[in-house]
Amino acid sequence: MLDVCLLGTGGMMPLPRRRLTSLLTRYNGSSLLIDCGEGTQVAVKERGWTFKPIDTICFTHYHADHISGLPGLLLTMGNADRREPLTMIGPKGLERVVNALRVICPELPFPIRFLEITEPEMKVELNGYQITAFRVQHNVICYGYTIEIPRKGKFDVERAKAQQIPVRYWNPLQKGETVETPDGILTPDMVLGPDRKGIKVTYCTDTRPVERIAEHAADSDLFICEGMYGEPEKADKAKEYRHMTFMEAAQLGKKAQPKAMWLTHFSPSLVHPEQYLADAQKIFPKIEAGKDGKTVELKFEEQEGENNE
Ligand SMILES: [Zn+2]
Numbered sequence: 001m002l003d004v005c006l007l008g009t010g011g012m013m014p015l016p017r018r019r020l021t022s023l024l025t026r027y028n029g030s031s032l033l034i035d036c037g038e039g040t041q042v043a044v045k046e047r048g049w050t051f052k053p054i055d056t057i058c059f060t061h062y063h064a065d066h067i068s069g070l071p072g073l074l075l076t077m078g079n080a081d082r083r084e085p086l087t088m089i090g091p092k093g094l095e096r097v098v099n100a101l102r103v104i105c106p107e108l109p110f111p112i113r114f115l116e117i118t119e120p121e122m123k124v125e126l127n128g129y130q131i132t133a134f135r136v137q138h139n140v141i142c143y144g145y146t147i148e149i150p151r152k153g154k155f156d157v158e159r160a161k162a163q164q165i166p167v168r169y170w171n172p173l174q175k176g177e178t179v180e181t182p183d184g185i186l187t188p189d190m191v192l193g194p195d196r197k198g199i200k201v202t203y204c205t206d207t208r209p210v211e212r213i214a215e216h217a218a219d220s221d222l223f224i225c226e227g228m229y230g231e232p233e234k235a236d237k238a239k240e241y242r243h244m245t246f247m248e249a250a251q252l253g254k255k256a257q258p259k260a261m262w263l264t265h266f267s268p269s270l271v272h273p274e275q276y277l278a279d280a281q282k283i284f285p286k287i288e289a290g291k292d293g294k295t296v297e298l299k300f301e302e303q304e305g306e307n308n309e
Pocket residue numbers: 011012063065066206265
């Protein structure tokens with residue numbers, strides 16, 4: 001199960017009832033944060049989640065509304081006596097930008113590992129998450145992220161029998177362990193069926209609606225996408241500042257066909273995003289306006305409908 005919380009939905013500056021856009025996910029005891037604007041800590045507190053398990057922080061780009069909350073967050077994680085390394089992922093300049101911010105939180109009890117993205121696309125596996133960063137089109141270098149939780153196939157009894165694998169080895173193989181036997185080495189792929197559908201979330205903000213976004217967001221369980229402007233007359237402004245409108249986001253949704261889609265990164269001038277949804281929903285009916293603290297528990301397919309997981 002993957003818990004996903006859209007911590008805030010604001011672009012440019014936080015407002016009294018709208019925090020800056022960022023995303024926090026939890027899976028198997030390891031949390032992942034994408035973007036960390038001013039006030040992100042308050043948003044996490046409001047949700048009731050904790051800082052210490054954040055093992056990974058991804059940055060879309062280095063505009064202040066996406067990173068200025070970092071020094072305070074690091075300080076809090078240090079005060080919670082975190083010792084385990086923290087991994088940061090972000091566009092070119094990551095270490096330079098983070099170290100500049102760290103002038104005001106120099107002593108931390110945990111090491112930071114930097115993974116700087118230098119290619120149009122980068123894949124990383126960390127703590128059970130498969131992370132794909134993909135270049136988007138903003139007025140500075142900016143990346144979108146797809147977070148996937150892969151799922152192995154089911155144990156295939158017939159395959160195990162066909163290969164005459166003794167029953168005593170079935171259990172460890174099923175758990176993904178490799179077993180050494182007097183007759184040779186047995187590996188889990190020998191007894192597992194084809195990989196099953198995992199969980200996929202795509203997050204992208206601060207970009208024009210480029211084709212690549214729809215490709216990466218294809219078939220996501222949840223696609224979180226910027227919708228800076230709802231008003232049709234702001235279409236030129238969206239182009240000029242390298243953002244997008246609800247209608248442009250809806251076109252991406254139509255191509256990608258995610259199971260759910262939330263808009264975020266609303267302009268401070270956009271007071272009631274819901275007001276502009278109807279036209280976008282004509283293009284892609286599943287599109288919704290994100291809300292601060294909006295949370296979903298995404299389950300693996302066979303888990304759906306179960307309450308005890
Ligand atoms: Zn922004």
